[in-house]
Amino acid sequence: MPRRPRSPGRPRTAALSAVLALLLVPVLAACGGTGAAAGGAATLKWTSTYFPAHWDPVVSGSGAQFRELALVYASLTRVDEKGEAVPDLAESWEYDDEGDEITFHLRPGLKFSDGEPVDAAAVKAAVERAQRQQNSALHGDLTSIESVEADGLDAVFHLTQVDYQIPQLLGERVLQIASPKAAKSPAELDQNPVGAGPFVITQLIPGTKAVLEKNPDYWDAEHIHIENVELTSAPDTSTVVSGLRTGVYNFADLDPSQAGSAKKAGLDVFVQPGYNASNISLNVNKAPFDDDRVADAVRYAVNRQEFVDKLTFGYGETTDQPFPKGYVAYDPESENAYPHDPAKARKLLAEAGHRAGDIELDLVIPAEDPAAEIVQSQLAAVGITVNIKIDKNWATPFFAKDLTFSLYSTTGRDSAVQTLTAHFGPDGPLNLSSPYEPAGFEAAVAEVRRTPLDDPHYAETLQAATRAGLRSKALVFTYSSPNLFAKSPSVSGLPKNPAHLNWTGVTIGDTR
């Protein structure tokens, strides 16, 4: 059969197709589900439930969003896979013989992303700002520091008391160090962060998205293999898995309810170790919790396993302390001191003169939370009526200690003492009953501070402080939720640093 003569238009069509293919293939490839962004650069596309409202570390505080801020800011220390302090901006440190002075030796030649040098003066400025700035959320964490003396690359910390917790304390949660020049305008810094961390912000849309690129001047830049980061505020939990599947993200905080779907979708689901603990906060300065029997009745009414089963889909565990089981500060002696015993709860209430239905409480929380409904149902079973009140402005009365009854979840702190004082100390931000403090707690904590972390009695001393703290009637710990994440297989595994996300050594590549 004779071949059809070629249309004169065909060569032009073929050439056009080839050009289009050349142009479109890279563009479409970049839109795909791998971690490689346009130009082949490794891009981390992280959607986070803790997108920071504030990028000034002093204002942001030591809560869960420190992980996001740690993209930009470095600290004197960080923690390793055992949760112990290791060098970050400081390459070493040493205590004096008395234990009330510690000197950090900074790495030479480092600079902030605005070109300012990372030296002891910058450390001193960061500490003083955290102690003095009016809207600082870190006041209470730095009470052991009297003053800082700057001597070139040596920052000498004079302490108010013997405290061997300082290297643990001055990690990513409490002392992310900003450029002193940028920090002269804290409001500006809050939306234009300038640090010496592994990445530099190039674009920030408040509350929504941050675009970052690798900081070539970071002290460990050679082990940072991620070129760009796109950090976004997480959408509805039900859409996160779809976003990961379609390549909109390649890394995400994951709600336990979505773990099954994520696994089915071929994503890597993993739990990062951590110190999460949730509690029911009671104000023992207010009725009816000013009667110990009522506070104890709540303890006995709580069925911790129900929280784990219904909220964590098997990824969490019960806890009756401000840490998960297995942590060095977890006190085995105090375990299960108040088992689930509704009959005993009812008996205690009767002894306190309350019949079923007599006590009606408002449980004030910031947003809808199934945990509140579990509390409501468990207390109803012993005759306490709970009305759930959602108050978007919850933080103000909670931290002003005006509430009677609330819920709180902590992601913990690198320093166990910091966790203990935050919950049980007279000024602890998580102690709804301030200035109430359980008897013997202050002395027990001081003893921990005086004990070096490598002392063979450290764990025992720390657990004794936990035991003293747990005499508090103000907190009922319930469960430990998991630090659950999902990632595309193209993102390599992260170091298992407890509660932290360390991007050192992480690679993003094409797995196809």
Added chain:
Amino acid sequence: MVRRVLSLTSGRVAMTVLLLVALLAALGPLLAPQDPLATSDDVLAGISGGHWLGTDNLGRDELSRLLAGSRVSVLGALEVALTALVVGAVPGILSVYLGRAFEWVTLRLADTLVALPFLLFAVAVIALLGNGLTQAMLVTGVLVAPLFYRVARAATLTVARSPYVEAAVIAGAPVGWIVRRHVRSKVLPPVAVAFAQTVGTGFVIVSSLTFLGIGVQPPEPTWGGLLASDLGYLGQKPWAPVAPALLIMVTVWAGNLLADAIRDVSGEAGRALLRSRGARRRPGTTGPDPAPAPSGGVR
């Protein structure tokens, strides 16, 4: 008018659906097979004899929660529509008779209210006055009121220019008498259309707010709240959002269908349509369908 609406299939369907929803609102909590607030260990269970629609994330019976949640949704939607009716229709009629100043003020007010997005405004009001559906729905009703204002005003203007009303005015009849005698019957049909439509809109607004967790305190069930809760567990129960979504959808559709039916049977054109339908249905009537009634009516 009810009889005329019921003579249309769409009217009968809409009224049936809305009646059922009203019954759910009245009797829903009593019909619920289980305590809608009682949690159990049977979390995210599938459909079974014990739980016709399964259970939610806290082990509560979904059907019971759906039935118990009807009242909030229905009352919220009615609150929007009734508020809008009172705040909109009455000034709409009066703007024709109470002088230029009243007319100017109410028109500007209506223009202003139209410019405000009601969902956003309702959220702002809740933030200001505290979490409660009543105040949010009242405010939403006020924001929807310009629709009633314009409909009622337009109908009143048409009647006011008719010779018999002008004659009544010249004869010195009081405004109240004119409104009752001549205006009310002409204004009622378009206002009824707007009301039915607004009930549907009200359902959407109530469901949207409760979907966002605004307006009611947990664990009170609502259709929107159930939908939001179920969407979080698509991996475990992908079919779970269907029931609340369908209920919202069908109710809104019924409201709109009723509005269409009222519009179809209103005025002379509607009456003519019904006459023509009646003629077609009468036994022995043959021949081609009568021509559609021209607008303006057949006398």
